[in-house]
Amino acid sequence: MNSTNGSGRGTRTIAFVGLGHMGGPMAANLVGAGHRVLGHDLVPALLDTAAEEGVEPAGSVAEAAAAADVVVTMLPAGKHVLGLYRDEGLLAAARPGTLFVDCSTIDVADARHAHSAAVAAGMRALDAPVSGGVVGAEAGTLTFMAGGGEAEFAEARPLLEAMGKKAVHCGGPGAGQAAKICNNMILGISMIAVSEAFVLGESLGLSPQALYDVASTASGQCWALSVNCPVPGPVPASPANRDYRPGFAAPLMAKDLALAANAARAGGVPAQLGLKAAELYAAYAEEAGKDRDFSGIVTTLRTPGKE
Ligand code: NAD
Numbered sequence: 076m077n078s079t080n081g082s083g084r085g086t087r088t089i090a091f092v093g094l095g096h097m098g099g100p101m102a103a104n105l106v107g108a109g110h111r112v113l114g115h116d117l118v119p120a121l122l123d124t125a126a127e128e129g130v131e132p133a134g135s136v137a138e139a140a141a142a143a144d145v146v147v148t149m150l151p152a153g154k155h156v157l158g159l160y161r162d163e164g165l166l167a168a169a170r171p172g173t174l175f176v177d178c179s180t181i182d183v184a185d186a187r188h189a190h191s192a193a194v195a196a197g198m199r200a201l202d203a204p205v206s207g208g209v210v211g212a213e214a215g216t217l218t219f220m221a222g223g224g225e226a227e228f229a230e231a232r233p234l235l236e237a238m239g240k241k242a243v244h245c246g247g248p249g250a251g252q253a254a255k256i257c258n259n260m261i262l263g264i265s266m267i268a269v270s271e272a273f274v275l276g277e278s279l280g281l282s283p284q285a286l287y288d289v290a291s292t293a294s295g296q297c298w299a300l301s302v303n304c305p306v307p308g309p310v311p312a313s314p315a316n317r318d319y320r321p322g323f324a325a326p327l328m329a330k331d332l333a334l335a336a337n338a339a340r341a342g343g344v345p346a347q348l349g350l351k352a353a354e355l356y357a358a359y360a361e362e363a364g365k366d367r368d369f370s371g372i373v374t375t376l377r378t379p380g381k382e
Pocket residue numbers: 092093094095096097098115116117118121136149150151152155159163178179180181205206207208209323324327330
């Protein structure tokens with residue numbers, strides 16, 4: 076139930092399902108902001124870790140949902156969210172009017188189905204995927220992109236701000252997921268563009284530093300170049316300087332681009348570079364890139380034998 080603590084901030088009882096790389100620290104930040112958090116995950120060890128941060132382990136998702144004002148999910152994919160909502164009884168167990176906030180990155184169509192299922196069960200819903208990775212989840216500096224009603228966003232906002240530095244209301248159901256995959260399509264394409272430019276520059280005898288010095292202050296400037304530079308040297312903190320240890324892991328980029336490609340195909344949008352980027356990242360993430368940062372794709376773009 077909604078109550079007010081001594082500082083005047085509303086405290087809530089939150090069911091948090093999915094305490095993995097992202098969900099674990101996000102749930103801990105909600106506890107840190109003074110909320111009661113009932114956590115659940117299929118992996119018992121994650122419940123133990125979360126308990127050390129003040130999350131109360133719940134015996135089942137239904138038990139957590141029944142006691143909650145707000146249910147937050149942070150799960151791998153749409154099938155897990157829909158499975159929990161419909162088949163594993165999350166919606167059935169919650170009290171009428173409970174706010175469901177799904178922070179997972181899932182297909183836009185799945186997000187809209189999840190929203191409709193929640194509303195049909197007498198609940199309220201918001202999709203609120205994140206950008207910022209595990210580092211942002213731990214530091215509480217995530218960016219949330221939300222889709223759903225104004226009232227739902229306003230209610231969720233203090234919770235999103237306890238887990239992140241920024242929350243943007245992008246529109247109706249699914250709009251948060253749409254913003255997430257469009258942003259990451261820009262990122263995936265721009266990383267390949269920057270990588271191809273470095274490889275072409277190398278073949279023309281241009282040093283990476285010279286290209287960086289020009290492009291980072293000219294019209295080629297972008298995050299993939301100036302923060303996550305795919306070649307070692309110019310940006311000391313970029314994953315290229317630590318053998319492409321993530322960072323933002325290539326399989327997650329491949330996942331997000333596959334979601335963008337699905338949405339483009341479903342909507343009849345040509346998105347030629349987006350589809351090509353999805354194909355290149357799927358191949359990279361399956362082999363050399365399976366535990367590498369997404370910027371490591373540069374190593375697959377050089378002529379064989381010239382790495
Ligand atoms: P993860 O695999 O570490 O965590 C997901 C957790 O969900 C797992 O611990 C799993 O056991 C649990 N789970 C799955 N089905 C469940 C069920 N039925 N009941 C209870 N628990 C269940 O994944 P993650 O890296 O934390 O990512 C979560 C989501 O966030 C994904 O959608 C991902 O795309 C997105 N995301 C991840 C990052 C990142 O850098 N890791 C960044 C942005 C967005």
